[in-house]
Amino acid sequence: NAGVTQTPKFRVLKTGQSMTLLCAQDMNHEYMYWYRQDPGMGLRLIHYSVGEGTTAKGEVPDGYNVSRLKKQNFLLGLESAAPSQTSVYFCASKWGRGPSGANVLTFGAGSRLTVL
Amino acid sequence: AQSVTQPDIHITVSEGASLELRCNYSYGATPYLFWYVQSPGQGLQLLLKYFSGDTLVQGIKGFEAEFKRSQSSFNLRKPSVHWSDAAEYFCAVGVNAGNMLTFGGGTRLMVKP
Numbered sequence: 001n002a003g004v005t006q007t008p009k010f011r012v013l014k015t016g017q018s019m020t021l022l023c024a025q026d027m028n029h030e031y032m033y034w035y036r037q038d039p040g041m042g043l044r045l046i047h048y049s050v051g052e053g054t055t056a057k058g059e060v061p062d063g064y065n066v067s068r069l070k071k072q073n074f075l076l077g078l079e080s081a082a083p084s085q086t087s088v089y090f091c092a093s094k095w096g097r098g099p100s101g102a103n104v105l106t107f108g109a110g111s112r113l114t115v116l
Numbered sequence: 117a118q119s120v121t122q123p124d125i126h127i128t129v130s131e132g133a134s135l136e137l138r139c140n141y142s143y144g145a146t147p148y149l150f151w152y153v154q155s156p157g158q159g160l161q162l163l164l165k166y167f168s169g170d171t172l173v174q175g176i177k178g179f180e181a182e183f184k185r186s187q188s189s190f191n192l193r194k195p196s197v198h199w200s201d202a203a204e205y206f207c208a209v210g211v212n213a214g215n216m217l218t219f220g221g222g223t224r225l226m227v228k229p
Contacts, residue, residue, distance in 0.1 A: 004159075031215065040125065042206055042219035043160075050215075058216075090159060097215055104150070105217065107159035 002026055004108035006091050012114045013081045021076040021111050023091030030096045032074040033058075033105070034066060036087040043090060049074055050097070081115045088112050118143040118211050120220035128226040129197050137192040137223050139207030148210030149190040150217065151181055155203045163205075166190065177201070202227045 004025045013019055023032065030051050035043040045058030049068040063085060065077045074093075078085060089112075092105040119142045129135055141147055148167050152160040164175025171183040181192045190207060207220040 035219075040221050042120070042122075042221045043217075044219070045216065048216070059218075092160075104162050104165060105160075107152075107161075109157075109159045 004091055004093055004106050006089070006108035006111045008111060009109070010112050012116065013078075014116050015082060017081050018077070018079050019081065019113075020078075021089055021091075021113075023074045023076070023093075023108060025072055025074075025091075025093040025106070027093065027095070027106065028071070029093035029106070030071075031094045032068065033092045034064070034074065034076045035090045035092065036060065037090060037110070038087050046076065046089075078113075081113075083115045086113060086115045118209050118218045120207050120209050120218055122205075122207055122220035122223050124223045125221070126224050126226065128228060130228045131199050132196050135192075135194045135197045135201070135225070137205050137207075137225070139190045139192065139220060140188055141190065141207070141209045142188065143209050143211060145211075147183075147190075149181075149183060150208040150210065151175065151179070151190070151192050152206045152208065152219075153177075153203050154206065154222075160206065163192070197225075197227055199227045199229065201225060 007022045033048040034046040037043050044060045047066040049055050052071040055066045067075045088110045091108040121140045150165045151163040154160050166173050166183045204222045204224045206222050208217040
């Protein structure tokens, strides 16, 4: 059982290049999230999805797009990368709506992106 | 809007000493509160959570946290720190019935031998 898998783990881009980060979960979770982590700022929500075919903006969505064509995958795209997007990106998922003992976020190991 | 403050960016304790990491939140409704730990190069692992009921919650690895509504706090404690506890710790508040998490800036814990 792999849980939440992020690819790639590391990537270096030049300003203006595009790329896609892939998040895959094998737990049949409905909800999926993309966060970025920057020193001293904790994790900030970029976009999230509450089910296949749905996406919504989080706290810092500008410069990013997402898609959830399949329930198990959540893609994060950068159309024209900027140095301000240098960060560590985390994907997370959870079973569904509302709190319960088991309904908590499961995180991937992160993807470190550097934009030169 | 909700917010989470972790006042201590870095904390250093000696192995075997007790630990308390502070977390203050701002949220108008009933909070759902979480502590996560992140080891270097790893994702976040849930230590414990508070949804309702007993305000003292027990977590994994010997950690506990106490919810104090009057102080808007959810401090994390451990009676005796082990070298393997060195990591970064994040407090988070869940809004929208716990479906959206807002994280604090994190506290990096270093453990002296």
